[in-house]
Amino acid sequence: MTTEYNMMELMICVASRYLEDGKTVAVGTGAPCATAMLAQKMAAPNLVILFEAGGIAPMLPQMPISVGDSRTFFRGIMAAGMAEMMTTCCRGLVDYAFLGGAQIDRYGNINSTVIGDYYKPKVRFPGSGGANDFASLCWRTLVMTVHSKSRFVEKLDFVTTPGYLTGKGAREEAGLPPGSGPYKIITDLAVLDFEDKTKAMRIESVHPGVAVDKVRKETGFQLIVQEMVEETPPPTETELEILRDEVDPLRLIIGRS
Amino acid sequence: MTTEYNMMELMICVASRYLEDGKTVAVGTGAPCATAMLAQKMAAPNLVILFEAGGIAPMLPQMPISVGDSRTFFRGIMAAGMAEMMTTCCRGLVDYAFLGGAQIDRYGNINSTVIGDYYKPKVRFPGSGGANDFASLCWRTLVMTVHSKSRFVEKLDFVTTPGYLTGKGAREEAGLPPGSGPYKIITDLAVLDFEDKTKAMRIESVHPGVAVDKVRKETGFQLIVQEMVEETPPPTETELEILRDEVDPLRLIIGRS
Amino acid sequence: MEVVEKGLNQLFMDPDPDKAREFFAKKSRSMTDKRMTEKEAVEKFVPNGCFLAIGGFGAIRIPTAFIHEILRARRKNLGFYGHTSTHDFQLLCAGRCIDRVDIAYVVGLEARGLSPNARRVMESGEVQVCEWTNYALTARLRAAAEGVSFGIIRSMLGTDTLKMSGARVIECPYTGKKFAAVPAVWPDVGIIHVHEADIYGNCHIRGISVSDLELARAAKHVIITAERLVDNAAIRINPTRTVIPYYLVDAVIEVPFGSYPGNMPYLYYSDEEHLSRWLQAEKDPEEFKRFLDQYIYGVASFEEYLERCGGLAKMRELQRLEALVDR
Amino acid sequence: MEVVEKGLNQLFMDPDPDKAREFFAKKSRSMTDKRMTEKEAVEKFVPNGCFLAIGGFGAIRIPTAFIHEILRARRKNLGFYGHTSTHDFQLLCAGRCIDRVDIAYVVGLEARGLSPNARRVMESGEVQVCEWTNYALTARLRAAAEGVSFGIIRSMLGTDTLKMSGARVIECPYTGKKFAAVPAVWPDVGIIHVHEADIYGNCHIRGISVSDLELARAAKHVIITAERLVDNAAIRINPTRTVIPYYLVDAVIEVPFGSYPGNMPYLYYSDEEHLSRWLQAEKDPEEFKRFLDQYIYGVASFEEYLERCGGLAKMRELQRLEALVDR
Numbered sequence A, B: 001m002t003t004e005y006n007m008m009e010l011m012i013c014v015a016s017r018y019l020e021d022g023k024t025v026a027v028g029t030g031a032p033c034a035t036a037m038l039a040q041k042m043a044a045p046n047l048v049i050l051f052e053a054g055g056i057a058p059m060l061p062q063m064p065i066s067v068g069d070s071r072t073f074f075r076g077i078m079a080a081g082m083a084e085m086m087t088t089c090c091r092g093l094v095d096y097a098f099l100g101g102a103q104i105d106r107y108g109n110i111n112s113t114v115i116g117d118y119y120k121p122k123v124r125f126p127g128s129g130g131a132n133d134f135a136s137l138c139w140r141t142l143v144m145t146v147h148s149k150s151r152f153v154e155k156l157d158f159v160t161t162p163g164y165l166t167g168k169g170a171r172e173e174a175g176l177p178p179g180s181g182p183y184k185i186i187t188d189l190a191v192l193d194f195e196d197k198t199k200a201m202r203i204e205s206v207h208p209g210v211a212v213d214k215v216r217k218e219t220g221f222q223l224i225v226q227e228m229v230e231e232t233p234p235p236t237e238t239e240l241e242i243l244r245d246e247v248d249p250l251r252l253i254i255g256r257s
Numbered sequence C, D: 001m002e003v004v005e006k007g008l009n010q011l012f013m014d015p016d017p018d019k020a021r022e023f024f025a026k027k028s029r030s031m032t033d034k035r036m037t038e039k040e041a042v043e044k045f046v047p048n049g050c051f052l053a054i055g056g057f058g059a060i061r062i063p064t065a066f067i068h069e070i071l072r073a074r075r076k077n078l079g080f081y082g083h084t085s086t087h088d089f090q091l092l093c094a095g096r097c098i099d100r101v102d103i104a105y106v107v108g109l110e111a112r113g114l115s116p117n118a119r120r121v122m123e124s125g126e127v128q129v130c131e132w133t134n135y136a137l138t139a140r141l142r143a144a145a146e147g148v149s150f151g152i153i154r155s156m157l158g159t160d161t162l163k164m165s166g167a168r169v170i171e172c173p174y175t176g177k178k179f180a181a182v183p184a185v186w187p188d189v190g191i192i193h194v195h196e197a198d199i200y201g202n203c204h205i206r207g208i209s210v211s212d213l214e215l216a217r218a219a220k221h222v223i224i225t226a227e228r229l230v231d232n233a234a235i236r237i238n239p240t241r242t243v244i245p246y247y248l249v250d251a252v253i254e255v256p257f258g259s260y261p262g263n264m265p266y267l268y269y270s271d272e273e274h275l276s277r278w279l280q281a282e283k284d285p286e287e288f289k290r291f292l293d294q295y296i297y298g299v300a301s302f303e304e305y306l307e308r309c310g311g312l313a314k315m316r317e318l319q320r321l322e323a324l325v326d327r
Helices: A007-016 A031-041 A082-090 A131-137 A170-174 A212-217 A237-247 B007-016 B031-041 B082-090 B131-137 B170-174 B212-217 B237-247 C017-026 C038-045 C064-072 C087-094 C116-123 C134-145 C212-218 C232-236 C272-282 C285-297 C302-308 C311-322 D017-026 D038-045 D064-072 D087-094 D116-123 D134-145 D212-218 D232-236 D272-282 D285-297 D302-308 D311-322
Strands: A024-027 A048-050 A096-100 A114-116 A121-124 A140-144 A181-186 A190-194 A201-206 B024-027 B048-050 B096-100 B114-116 B121-124 B140-144 B181-186 B190-194 B201-206 C003-006 C051-054 C078-082 C098-103 C128-131 C150-153 C168-171 C178-183 C189-197 C221-229 C251-254 D051-054 D078-082 D098-103 D128-131 D150-153 D168-171 D178-183 D189-197 D221-229 D251-254
Touching: A007 A031, A007 A140, A007 A181, A007 A237, A024 A031, A031 A048, A031 A096, A031 A140, A031 A237, A082 A131, A082 C134, A096 A131, A121 C116, A131 C134, A201 A212, B007 B031, B007 B140, B007 B181, B007 B237, B024 B031, B031 B048, B031 B096, B031 B140, B031 B237, B082 B131, B082 D134, B096 B131, B121 D116, B131 D134, B201 B212, C038 C064, C038 C221, C038 C251, C064 C087, C064 C189, C064 C221, C064 C285, C064 C302, C078 C087, C087 C116, C087 C272, C087 C285, C116 C272, C116 C285, C134 C150, C134 C178, C134 C212, C189 C212, C272 C285, C285 C302, C302 C311, D038 D064, D038 D221, D038 D251, D064 D087, D064 D189, D064 D221, D064 D285, D064 D302, D078 D087, D087 D116, D087 D272, D087 D285, D116 D272, D116 D285, D134 D150, D134 D178, D134 D212, D189 D212, D272 D285, D285 D302, D302 D311
Parallel strands: A024 A048, A024 A096, A096 A140, A140 A181, B024 B048, B024 B096, B096 B140, B140 B181, C051 C078, C051 C189, C078 C098, C098 C128, C189 C221, C221 C251, D051 D078, D051 D189, D078 D098, D098 D128, D189 D221, D221 D251
Antiparallel strands: A114 A121, A181 A190, A190 A201, B114 B121, B181 B190, B190 B201, C003 C168, C150 C178, C168 C178, D150 D178, D168 D178
């Protein structure tokens, strides 16, 4: 029999496996933070967590509500500021940026600014915040988002945060640091990465019980699909146990789905 | 009868009168620092003393040996760093820079880098240190130096620190902040300022018993002399008392001449 | 200097460092008692139409008490520097105080969701906007703090965020590489809540400083609200701790719990219940009006607001939360 | 980007931020015990020919012990970042260790006078030079710390200091005003003496930081000498105090009195008597050789140097001086 888990638990467990031990990760609140916390308690005890407001390597006593609240530097090694964080990313010391996303396109560009006309938007979202900075400056950007046609779109209403922009070479052309860019997109249906030749989105693996066609159907653009598509290993008992008992006992995040 | 005083005491007492109360002054060690300390104990109790290494408004317990030693921030309001100091100057918050000088020319430009060929110098001096920064960024630069032909020269071997460069308008042309520049030069013979029309050096007053011709003779370039040249008021009893008893009881500075 | 690409939106503030120098040349450097009330400080330093920047991080170490006073004073047409703003922006939108915003992060309250009222304001098209990123807005303050007209960063490049900003893409005179040049900004007034200040404005902050050190150095007028006032000797005994020197500061206001309902590191946690009541109330404009009357317009002082939010008992609870005694 | 004016001297280091990123991508982020001896650290991080920057302010909070070890290891052809350097530069000249210098302040010892030996070295023409100012050298480190290729300042303009530097005059893309653009510098190794560090390299500094926060972030390798080591818990209990986070640091060396004969704020004052003996000895090259044998080449360790300088009694005296007990 397989263990029961919900969509959010699945995404967090799967995503956490991509955070290597001994690396640095800049996270937002919510799922990305929970993911990094899980990774620390699993295979990456030496994963260094950074928060944009200035918190460095805290001993997180619980899930922070804000990327700036006091938990983000609780027993941290340093309580700094925004400039310290972003310049550390710009110097090349931060390996992963872990973002959420509203709209995303085939090159991993993200929209979190507006739906509709910029000057008179149908929906005004917060804007970049630190997302554009992290995705520009960190080496590898991971994105966690629900998989649907309304989110995976052919054309973004607004490119808030850079993925590979218009494809291979475009980041470098724009002046973004060479070697940086989107790494993995983790959704409730699949894990997606980017084909080297084109830097376009590709299915890396589909989650247990999810058909490739289902992923295609929920994506508003042409996905690259290899002949053999692997199945994502499901969350393990241990992952789920630690996630539920230690990372998010109040179910603030995993209770959402 | 007039009070006895030496050359250094004279220069310090005279210079201290130019530091207004409630203003900010960036000082070097030695005579400039002694001068600012004297000013605080005389007419300018609210004079704010800044040191380039980061000391802000200390309660100076004694003469610092270095512009960075612990005295420069003893009971100060802040112990900062070089960038904090220089950016404070650049924002226009520092009224006076108080420098010493090796060679100086008619426009108040200073050489503290080399005598002779730059690449194989006869004498290598320290270089700018913070002098160029202070003289570029503070509003008014005061210089204290011994008056001699070898120091007041027609042409500097090296322009380390900007005065009025080649004359009126040259600072602005070079990109230096408008309204800044040399203010007074205090020597053992006279106080000199700069004529508005040309920004060339002019005798403001000669010290007691010093003839204008003596000043001319000790100056390697043509000085501007007005019809009536005032005499510098000599050091007062009180000035000398405070300087000797409170500012420099060990005669580290005033013992030099 | 050749500009490779230019953001389409206009700047709200002049990036000329010499105009700023002229202002700072006249600013007093004397250590005088700068204590005053919120009312007096709003009266003196926050006229209609001025450009405002607020310290902290949206709902962490924010000068809530002072922002309430801005609402009660019915300030209008303010410009706002929207860096990492959450509850602070929500408040200014509640008062309809602003007509132009430099945006890095607005409307949202992070994991808590979006502010319905702030959305109404921003979607009305009545507010002039210019797009940036959090770091870009920190870098603009930093450039001002350095007394220069611009700074360079490697964010924003290649995106609509740059296209809809006031940034300009330039090439490095050494490497030829492209950078986003962001213009210095000297806000008319910066409001920062700190842990301790003396009556002259020398300040201590515990925990993250966010962009407040840059803001304190960039803003033409700096208003400090402090959890508590300390004697000047408490500053001088350890000058290494001073993060804002007095000569940058124009007003000092002692406001215990001044960041409520926001978090004040080491002192009290955020009141999430109250913050979600805000989001709830905002859904219906009529109810929101009543809500604002009850909590802001209908109270004479911040103390009264604290009382209406649960008073000392609530503050004690938030202190225990912060101390991780109650979880 | 149009360059209005160009300094004539060459840069000793490449200002390309992407080459620096490649280096920092590979630098370890793990919290590991980084303790080692001066000998091991010189062996590992200070090869002949590398480019060196030293923290502190010439004779205040300097890593004297480590510099002595560089001399004993007979390092040659080092590049040196001559910002605010006095006794540190005097030492490197005594060992004839350097062949190129970025100069803001060298040769001098402030009010103490000029170093005869450093003058001989610098007037020999054998050392490659490039002129700057103190702030320019801080700004170059700051640009590197920001991960960009240059920074802009308003110093140097119109002078021979700029003409004989590697700076370039550019025009602001917003105001058209001229600024001196200074190139980022990532020194191969930065050596900083601090009050406290843990075994991972998290550091506390008391008093002025000079340019050390910028240096710690710019240097490819950072070596920390500390007056004392503290437990990691002493760092985490107050993260606001941390000025250098461990992941920047490559080596941690505990050296009590490590800044002697320099001043260590709050701990001990400078030994002016010993520093003037240096200047005295330097006047005659032969005597200076004997002096160096006695104090550096002829001693096995820094402790032995301290003993030869008066040992504990002298240290106690300097502690009392610093505490203003004896004046």
